[in-house]
Every structure is written in C-alpha cells, then in structure tokens.
Amino acid sequence: xxxxxxxxxxxxxxxxxxxxxxxxxxxxxxxxxxxxxxxxxxxxxxxxxxxxxxxxxxxxxxxxxxxxxxxxxxxxxxxxxxxxxxxxxxxxxxxxxxxxxxxxxxxxxxxxxxx
Amino acid sequence: xxxxxxxxxxxxxxxxxxxxxxxxxxxxxxxxxxxxxxxxxxxxxxxxxxxxxxxxxxxxxxxxxxxxxxxxxxxxxxxxxxxxxxxxxxxxxxxxxxxxxxxxxxxx
Numbered sequence: 601x602x603x604x605x606x607x608x609x610x611x612x613x614x615x616x617x618x619x620x621x622x623x624x625x626x627x628x629x630x631x632x633x634x635x636x637x638x639x640x641x642x643x644x645x646x647x648x649x650x651x652x653x654x655x656x657x658x659x660x661x662x663x664x665x666x667x668x669x670x671x672x673x674x675x676x677x678x679x680x681x682x683x684x685x686x687x688x689x690x691x692x693x694x695x696x697x698x699x700x701x702x703x704x705x706x707x708x709x710x711x712x713x714x715x
Numbered sequence: 716x717x718x719x720x721x722x723x724x725x726x727x728x729x730x731x732x733x734x735x736x737x738x739x740x741x742x743x744x745x746x747x748x749x750x751x752x753x754x755x756x757x758x759x760x761x762x763x764x765x766x767x768x769x770x771x772x773x774x775x776x777x778x779x780x781x782x783x784x785x786x787x788x789x790x791x792x793x794x795x796x797x798x799x800x801x802x803x804x805x806x807x808x809x810x811x812x813x814x815x816x817x818x819x820x821x822x823x
Contacts, residue, residue, distance in 0.1 A: 703760035
C-alpha cells in the first residue's frame with residue numbers, strides 16, 4: 601500500500617458544527633502532516649506529527665485540533681470554524697528517520713466548505 | 716523564510732514542446748523537491764535533488780540546482796496534455812515549505 605487515504609473527500613459544515621477529517625496510511629511512515637490550501641495558493645503547513653507526537657504547530661487557531669491515535673492514523677477535529685476556513689485540507693506522510701528520503705506522499709485532500 | 720518562488724506563475728505551451736519552470740529560494744537547503752498538483756487534488760512528488768547534486772533526470776523530467784544562485788529549474792520535455800497541472804518547488808529544513816507554484820497548461 602503506497603497511498604495516503606483521506607476521508608471525507610468533500611465536507612460542508614455550519615459554523616456551529618463539530619466534524620473531523622481523517623487520514624490513514626499503511627506505509628510505515630512515522631511522520632504525518634496537515635496542510636491547508638486555498639485556491640491558487642501553495643499548501644501551507646498546519647501541523648507535524650513525528651512518532652505520534654505533535655512536533656510542529658504553525659500557530660494554528662484552536663478551532664483546529666489534531667490527533668494522532670496511532671502511527672497509521674491522523675485526525676483533524678474541527679469546531680466553530682469560520683467561512684474563511686473553507687479550503688482543501690491535505691494530509692501527507694513521510695518516512696522521516698526510517699529508510700531513504702523520498703519526499704512526501706499526499707492524500708487527495710478533503711474539500712471543506714464552511715457555511 | 717525558505718519559501719521558493721516559482722517563475723513563471725503561469726505558462727501555456729503547445730503539446731510536444733518543452734516546458735521550463737524556475738524556482739528561487741532564500742536560505743541554505745538540504746534538498747529541493749518538485750511536486751505536481753492536478754486541479755483540486757493532492758500533490759504528487761516528482762523528483763528530489765540534494766544540495767550536493769547539480770542535475771537529476773527522471774523520465775521526461777530534468778531538474779537542475781544551482782546552490783550558489785539559490786535556484787532550481789524543472790524541465791519537462793515533449794510535453795503532453797496530461798502534464799497540465801500546477802508545479803511547486805519545495806525546500807526542506809525540519810519541514811517542507813512550498814513555493815507559490817507555476818500553472819502549466821498544455822495546448823492541444
């Protein structure tokens with residue numbers, strides 16, 4: 601398995617809703633990442649998990665809450681989002697520290713719309 | 716910031732022609748990577764070039780790196796319609812930072 605799987609592919613939520621994005625990989629990668637991408641912009645790093653521990657938080661608002669329950673799974677919990685949070689949310693993983701470095705493997709993303 | 720800056724921002728060429736995109740960055744790097752993104756989809760890793768390498772090939776892709784000028788170029792030879800996408804360079808320290816990207820459109 602050489603994929604990163606993100607669910608759901610599309611999500612529409614209200615500003616008072618609570619929802620979660622899920623990311624899964626079975627490549628044995630021990631580093632996982634959340635990126636946010638607005639239209640026609642590059643991906644912007646949000647969080648980095650290394651060996652299931654949060655190692656980088658790029659000053660992301662607390663309405664975004666990451667969780668790494670195990671080495672294969674990464675969640676992003678969403679609560680009280682704003683319309684400007686609408687974006688493509690990308691998950692990625694890498695073999696950081698284990699074997700040759702071959703770049704990141706990205707999932708296809710979750711297209712989030714906040715109404 | 717190590718963010719790369721791609722040039723041009725957008726490029727349209729005829730199918731079969733070569734496409735060249737450039738990337739400049741600001742600080743020293745361990746490696747530089749190029750990614751492709753089809754519209755609204757995830758990014759695909761294309762090629763990585765290490766700071767001690769000057770040129771690398773992968774199929775129709777050729778990447779060069781000039782650390783003295785803090786620049787890299789991506790050449791796609793014999794372009795195809797399927798090459799239509801956005802291309803990002805990315806520099807890596809303890810995390811990957813993406814450049815602004817070049818939107819490539821291959822005309823039939």
